[in-house]
Amino acid sequence: SAPVELPFLPFGGAVISSTEALALSEVPERLAVVGGGYIGLELGIAFAKLGAKVSVVEALPRVLAQYDAELTRPVVKRLAELGIEVLVNAKAKGLSSKGDALLVETASGKNAKIAADRILVTVGRKPVVEDWGLEQIDLDMAGRFIRIDDQCRTSMRGIFAIGDVTGEPMLAHRAMAQGEMVAEIVAGHKRSWDKRSIPAICFTDPELVTAGLSPDEAKRLGGEIKVGLFPFAANGRAMTKMSEDGFVRVVARADNHLVLGIQAVGQGVSELSTAFGLALEMGARLEDIAGTIHAHPTQGEGFQEAALKALGRVLHV
Known part of the structure; x- marks a missing residue:
């Protein structure tokens, strides 16, 4: 795939794609990011930590719109802590005549300029x-x-x-x-393809992990569901890392407790993606996860506790 180019912000000069963003020779003093999806926020957060003044322009009502609002709330909180300016319901209009600013139409319909040394366009891939x-x-x-x-x-x-x-x-x-x-x-072997258990990770700070169905997606399939959410504020390992924002959430069928989806947000939760994918691949039920001994103190305990929560047997909340 290749980065999608906007006709009014063609790549070249100050306007860069994610490919060029990874090959810059120096950190831009001011970076404007067009697109508040996972690529834009992953890179925007990284450059903010390296010292850039970062502004994000998103046309939709919220950033990371492909995830539910509950899951992204800790990331939005962290953006503010890092000093990243976020403009939602805003439209990028083009480059200023001097090439040193991004022209934007704000949510109120007013025209504005965002001073920028580099403009990173991350509106998707094709x-x-x-x-x-x-x-x-x-x-x-x-x-x-x-x-x-x-x-x-x-x-x-x-x-x-x-x-x-x-x-x-x-x-x-x-x-x-x-x-x-x-x-x-x-080579002659029998194989087939099933994408339902593929974990997807958003390497923001904090990180996001999704595997399988979200609560809303599971509800749309029909039938009742159970949702168990365990906050890292009650997890010993997260406390010692001073990273208590976030949670693990498990979505399962109400009738037979088959796990349909698992999500997490928090520092380092990308490392839980393997366990999430394995649970879905093996057709785990809530009892399978709840009955598996998880080492203490680890963030992985949150996975077990979320399953226990869905079963009405949570121990530490």
Whole structure:
């Protein structure tokens, strides 16, 4: 995939994509970030910690809109602590005539300027489906992406597709797993593809982890659900790290307690993603997680406690 370019903010000079942001020779004194998704906030937070004055412009009513508001609240709090200016319901309009500021239409409809040495555009990524021969082989598409089945087969026999060109989630570990599966299929083994248990991590401060369904997504499937949320404010390891903001949340079916999704926000929670993915991959129920002894003191205890909370048996809240 490639970064999406805005027609009124083409890449070049002061306007950069995430690729150029990772290759800067010095930290910009003032950085304007267009797009408050995970890429924009990951990089924006990193540059703020390195000393840049960072402003984020987001067209939607809140940043990290792909996550629910409960999950992102600790991140929004941290943005303020880092001195990052966040403008929501605001639209980037272009570059100033001198090239030293981002022109913005604010939520109130007024025009404003954000002084910036660099303008980082992070409004998404698009599949790279041009200039490598796709038009000659006429594969079926799913919107902008190449259509595949559960074995990564395309509409043309003998041609497989993996990675970002096959759609969301655009994650490196997803592409690697797809590639491994295709290699095994080509070698004659039986494999199929199921993306439901892929963890996704937002490396902000604090970090976000999601795997499976959110509470709202689970409700939309129909049927009753149970949700257990355990705050890190009651977790001994989080206390010793002085990182008590955040929580672990488990979503399960109410009838048989099958775990449908797991989310977490907090310092270092990316390391819990493996346990979350494993639980979903193995079809764990709340009792499986609650009955597994978790070492103390660790943040992983929050996973067990969230399952206990959903069962009505929480110990430490």
